Amino acid sequence: MIKFQEIKKSFLVSLWFMFLTFPIMVIRVNPIEKIVEWRWKNMIIVGIGSFLLSFVWRYMLKKREAGEKRAETWESGKTSFMQRILEERRFYIPLVTGLTIIAVAFPFIFSMYQTSIMTTALMYIVLGLGLNIVVGLAGLLDLGYVAFYAVGAYSYALLNHHFGLGFWSALPIGAVLGFIFGILLGFPVLRLRGDYLAIVTLGFGEIIRLVLKNWNEFSFGPSGIANIDRPGFFGIQFSLQAATIYLYFLMIGLVIFTIIVVNRLQNSRIGRAWIALREDETACQAMGIDKTRTKLRAFALGATWAGMVGVIFAAKTTFINPASFTFLESAMILSIVVLGGMGSISGVIIGALILILLPEYLRAFSDYRVLIFGAIMVIMMVFRPQGIISNIRRTYKFNE
Amino acid sequence: MEYFLELVLGGLTRGSIYALIALGYTMVYGIIELINFAHGEIYMIGAFTALIFTSVLTLLGFNEIAVIVLASLLAVIYSSAYGYTVEKIVYKPLRHAPRLSPLISAIGMSIFLQNYVLLAQTSDFLPFPNLIPEFEFIKPYRYIISSPEIVILITTSTVMILLTFLIKFTRIGKAMRATAQDMNMAMLVGVNVNRVISITFVIGSALAALGGVLIASHVGQINFYIGFIAGIKAFTAAVLGGIGSIPGAVLGALILGLTESFATGYVSSDYEDVFAFGLLVLILIFRPAGILGRVTTKKV
Numbered sequence: 011m012i013k014f015q016e017i018k019k020s021f022l023v024s025l026w027f028m029f030l031t032f033p034i035m036v037i038r039v040n041p042i043e044k045i046v047e048w049r050w051k052n053m054i055i056v057g058i059g060s061f062l063l064s065f066v067w068r069y070m071l072k073k074r075e076a077g078e079k080r081a082e083t084w085e086s087g088k089t090s091f092m093q094r095i096l097e098e099r100r101f102y103i104p105l106v107t108g109l110t111i112i113a114v115a116f117p118f119i120f121s122m123y124q125t126s127i128m129t130t131a132l133m134y135i136v137l138g139l140g141l142n143i144v145v146g147l148a149g150l151l152d153l154g155y156v157a158f159y160a161v162g163a164y165s166y167a168l169l170n171h172h173f174g175l176g177f178w179s180a181l182p183i184g185a186v187l188g189f190i191f192g193i194l195l196g197f198p199v200l201r202l203r204g205d206y207l208a209i210v211t212l213g214f215g216e217i218i219r220l221v222l223k224n225w226n227e228f229s230f231g232p233s234g235i236a237n238i239d240r241p242g243f244f245g246i247q248f249s250l251q252a253a254t255i256y257l258y259f260l261m262i263g264l265v266i267f268t269i270i271v272v273n274r275l276q277n278s279r280i281g282r283a284w285i286a287l288r289e290d291e292t293a294c295q296a297m298g299i300d301k302t303r304t305k306l307r308a309f310a311l312g313a314t315w316a317g318m319v320g321v322i323f324a325a326k327t328t329f330i331n332p333a334s335f336t337f338l339e340s341a342m343i344l345s346i347v348v349l350g351g352m353g354s355i356s357g358v359i360i361g362a363l364i365l366i367l368l369p370e371y372l373r374a375f376s377d378y379r380v381l382i383f384g385a386i387m388v389i390m391m392v393f394r395p396q397g398i399i400s401n402i403r404r405t406y407k408f409n410e
Numbered sequence: 411m412e413y414f415l416e417l418v419l420g421g422l423t424r425g426s427i428y429a430l431i432a433l434g435y436t437m438v439y440g441i442i443e444l445i446n447f448a449h450g451e452i453y454m455i456g457a458f459t460a461l462i463f464t465s466v467l468t469l470l471g472f473n474e475i476a477v478i479v480l481a482s483l484l485a486v487i488y489s490s491a492y493g494y495t496v497e498k499i500v501y502k503p504l505r506h507a508p509r510l511s512p513l514i515s516a517i518g519m520s521i522f523l524q525n526y527v528l529l530a531q532t533s534d535f536l537p538f539p540n541l542i543p544e545f546e547f548i549k550p551y552r553y554i555i556s557s558p559e560i561v562i563l564i565t566t567s568t569v570m571i572l573l574t575f576l577i578k579f580t581r582i583g584k585a586m587r588a589t590a591q592d593m594n595m596a597m598l599v600g601v602n603v604n605r606v607i608s609i610t611f612v613i614g615s616a617l618a619a620l621g622g623v624l625i626a627s628h629v630g631q632i633n634f635y636i637g638f639i640a641g642i643k644a645f646t647a648a649v650l651g652g653i654g655s656i657p658g659a660v661l662g663a664l665i666l667g668l669t670e671s672f673a674t675g676y677v678s679s680d681y682e683d684v685f686a687f688g689l690l691v692l693i694l695i696f697r698p699a700g701i702l703g704r705v706t707t708k709k710v
Contacts, residue, residue, distance in 0.1 A: 026495075029491070030488070030491055030492065030495060031530075033458070033459045033462045033463065033484075033488060034455070034458060034459070034462070034526070034527055034530045034531060035530045037462050037466060038530075038531060038532075039461065039462050039465035039466065039536075044465070044469065046465060046466055046469055052530070071503065145510075149510055151510060151513055151514065153517065198691055198694060198695040199691070199694055201698075202694055202698055205444065205445045205509070205513060206649070206694060206698070208445070208447075208513055208517075209445065209642065209645050209690075210690065210691065210694060212642060213642055213646075213686075213687040213690060213691075214687070216639075216642070216683065216687070217683075217684050217687050217688075220681065220683055220684055221681075221684070224681065337638070341517070341521050344514070344517070345518070348514055348518075352510075377529060378525075378529070380521060380524075380525045381521075381522060381525040381526060381529060383518070383521060384518045384519065384520070384521030384522030384523075384524075384525060385518065385522055386518065387514050387515060387517060387518025387519075387521070388499065388500060388515045388518040388519055388522065391504065391507075391511045391512070391514050391515035391518065392499075392500075392503045392504060392515060395507065395508075395511050
């Protein structure tokens with residue numbers, strides 16, 4: 011039964027939040043017309059909401075503590091349900107076959123609009139996987155990931171505008187430019203502590219956006235670049251409908267390519283160096299891992315993927331301007347990685363699908379989308395830092 | 411020469427505002443060694459609270475001085491309350507987690523607070539009333555310095571002297587310094603570390619709110635996004651001076667303010683923010699410990 015003390019605690023919490031949200035939630039002023047609007051209804055909502063949420067919060071905290079104790083005594087005896095599905099061939103093969111069938115049939119079953127949304131979701135999967143290399147594997151918090159995305163998009167848009175360069179030749183150029191920018195930015199800051207990196211990348215993301223916005227001669231300023239060519243196929247240009255389907259399959263291909271690459275990277279020498287570096291830098295250096303170079307590789311590789319998806323983004327929307335590359339975008343990609351599970355490929359895919367598709371179908375909540383991103387980051391970090399699907403470390407079992 | 415002087419004073423004003431915000435970063439960093447990403451948002455909420463209460467109190471018919479004092483006081487109280495709550499939600503449950511976790515959760519909180527204000531209030535720029543009256547004695551020098559600038563300079567220097575006093579000579583200041591040096595050791599000698607951390611957040615937030623009120627009434631408009639850029643700049647200032655060091659934060663903020671003032675005055679104002687970031691990157695390359703920061707070697 012819920013104790014009286016618990017109720018009292020929650021009551022106090024709800025009082026505190028009613029006090030806290032009073033000026034922002036209840037009063038709305040219009041300084042020009044000098045009207046003050048009182049919204050007392052909001053206060054009641056906040057009161058009841060925080061009363062209930064404080065129970066949930068405490069319950070989850072208790073559960074977390076219990077979980078920590080169990081982990082100490084059992085030493086991770088059981089694998090979770092999701093992990094078992096991913097590990098055992100019996101479940102794994104039908105799952106992959108099913109997914110393949112759905113993926114191939116998708117554009118022919120659903121409308122163009124749905125296909126277009128799905129393509130966007132696939133783009134975020136690739137972006138998430140790219141950021142996952144940086145944040146999840148190497149443990150470097152990159153808050154300016156969108157800058158590399160912008161580099162890719164603008165490199166295709168500008169090359170196409172000035173020289174009429176096609177999509178396929180721009181794709182590797184975008185990737186290479188992303189890589190170069192990754193190295194250029196990474197070089198000065200990667201020698202530093204993790205939290206400096208976070209804020210410098212944040213600043214860098216803003217710089218790129220500001221430069222694109224203000225340097226009119228170069229990037230056409232806030233009005234952006236329009237009429238970018240859609241991708242063609244050996245010189246054939248498609249109709250809008252065919253191009254949508256074409257882009258969809260292109261993204262499917264890129265997703266598969268990315269999954270393979272990231273998966274191979276994870277278990278490679280570099281990948282293990284990244285994970286080791288994330289866990290303990292000092293020990294790593296003692297083992298002879300070049301800290302800066304290893305980090306730089308992660309950073310540049312992550313940037314490469316962003317550059318590539320940037321090219322595709324420009325080709326998909328055929329119009330780009332600096333407003334598409336705000337910090338919000340970086341935050342969204344980061345919350346995909348955090349929600350899905352840092353370092354876990356399947357987690358990132360599920361995270362991207364949830365965060366991109368759900369707001370599309372729940373239009374009523376679209377205003378609250380970014381608010382929820384923020385809340386997700388806090389809640390996941392406090393209660394489930396490993397994400398929905400935690401990264402499975404390859405373990406070798408000793409069979410007697 | 412007059413233009414130069416104007417730029418210097420403008421830079422100092424700007425710098426002293428940055429200093430108020432940078433102090434919050436540096437104090438929190440000094441104690442828990444984490445960047446409080448939500449700090450810029452606390453500053454923004456301070457400015458909004460002040461705006462809201464100014465309008466309400468003016469409509470209720472208070473006189474001008476009472477409005478200024480009460481609105482600033484309420485802004486400081488509310489920002490402190492927000493700072494306290496943010497610490498309890500974002501940092502306290504993650505005290506022993508890996509460093510990446512509190513960073514991400516603080517960024518989440520910052521995004522949350524931004525959108526909370528956006529949804530509950532408005533996305534438009536709101537005009538902020540000029541709270542600071544024109545002084546008579548300043549009239550002859552008006553083309554060099556305005557009265558808001560004088561008020562800002564005097565307020566920030568007073569606050570900084572008070573803060574130095576608090577940290578150097580009071581009991582809680584001593585506890586803060588002890589916690590900053592070695593948290594476990596401070597715990598062993600009976601310092602309530604959780605309380606010290608809370609108090610640090612509260613003081614930092616109160617300073618940020620004061621900065622928010624001052625700059626909002628100086629600039630004349632606010633929106634939900636002001637905390638983002640101000641946060642980054644204040645952080646730059648804190649790093650420039652050497653993060654964790656209180657005089658460093660003030661020095662760094664003044665240098666940053668002057669740099670920006672000269673850069674916008676003599677070069678171009680379009681790239682105002684770019685100069686600050688450029689400065690940040692340069693410091694990080696050449697002197698990551700900052701001007702007054704000590705280079706520490708980590709023992710393993």
